[in-house]
Amino acid sequence: MSRLPRILIAKDSPEDSELILEALREFRIGNEVLHVKDGAETLDYLYRRGAFASYGPGQPAVIMLDLKMPRVDGIEVLRQLKNDSELKRIPVVIMTSSREEQDLLNSYNLGASAYVVKPLKFAELVAAVKTLGAFWAIINEPPPGSLVRPEN
Numbered sequence: 001m002s003r004l005p006r007i008l009i010a011k012d013s014p015e016d017s018e019l020i021l022e023a024l025r026e027f028r029i030g031n032e033v034l035h036v037k038d039g040a041e042t043l044d045y046l047y048r049r050g051a052f053a054s055y056g057p058g059q060p061a062v063i064m065l066d067l068k069m070p071r072v073d074g075i076e077v078l079r080q081l082k083n084d085s086e087l088k089r090i091p092v093v094i095m096t097s098s099r100e101e102q103d104l105l106n107s108y109n110l111g112a113s114a115y116v117v118k119p120l121k122f123a124e125l126v127a128a129v130k131t132l133g134a135f136w137a138i139i140n141e142p143p144p145g146s147l148v149r150p151e152n
Contacts (some may be wrong), residue, residue: 005061007033010042010077011095012069016118018066020064020095022131039072043080059090059113061115066095067103075106089148093132131144 007024011017017035024033036042044050046059063081067074074094082088091113096103099117107115116128 001097001120003028005031006059007031008042008045008060008063009033009035010037010039010063010069010074011066012038013066014067019125023126026126026130034060038069039074039077042077045083046090059087062093062132064093065112066104067094067098067107075103075110078107078110078112089146095132 005132009017009020010057011020017037021033021035034045036045038071042063042065045055048055061130065074065077069077078092078094081090081092088111092111093114094103094107094112095116095118097118098104104115108150111147115133116132120127
C-alpha cells in the first residue's frame with residue numbers, strides 16, 4: 001500500500017505549529033505531517049542529513065514555510081530549494097505573520113507557490129490551513145516523478 005506524501009511544516013513557534021497540526025487533524029487529512037523547528041532542520045530533512053539521514057526517499061507534497069526562523073530563515077530555505085534541480089518542484093506555501101512587501105516580493109521571485117499571512121483568529125487559521133492542506137496534499141496534481149512515497 002502506498003502512503004500519501006508528507007506535509008512538511010517549518011515553523012519555529014510551537015504554538016503556531018500546534019494550531020496548524022490541529023487544523024489538519026480536524027480536516028482529517030491522511031497525510032503524515034512532519035514539523036521542523038527552523039530553516040536548518042528544513043534543509044536537513046530535504047537533503048536527508050543529520051537526524052533525518054535515515055529517512056527513506058520521498059519529498060513532501062507541500063512545505064508550509066515560515067519566513068522568520070532562527071539559524072536559517074525561510075527566504076534562504078526557499079532560495080536553496082528552488083535552486084536545486086531535484087527539489088525545485090516541491091510546492092512551497094509561505095505561512096507567515098509578515099505583511100512586509102519585500103518579504104512578499106522575495107518569496108514570489110524565488111518561486112513560492114503561495115503566500116499566506118497567518119490570520120489572527122483561530123477559526124480563520126483553521127479554515128486557511130484546511131484549504132491549503134486539501135489543495136496541495138489532495139487536489140493538486142504534481143509533476144510526474146516529483147513525489148516518491150515516503151518509507152518512514
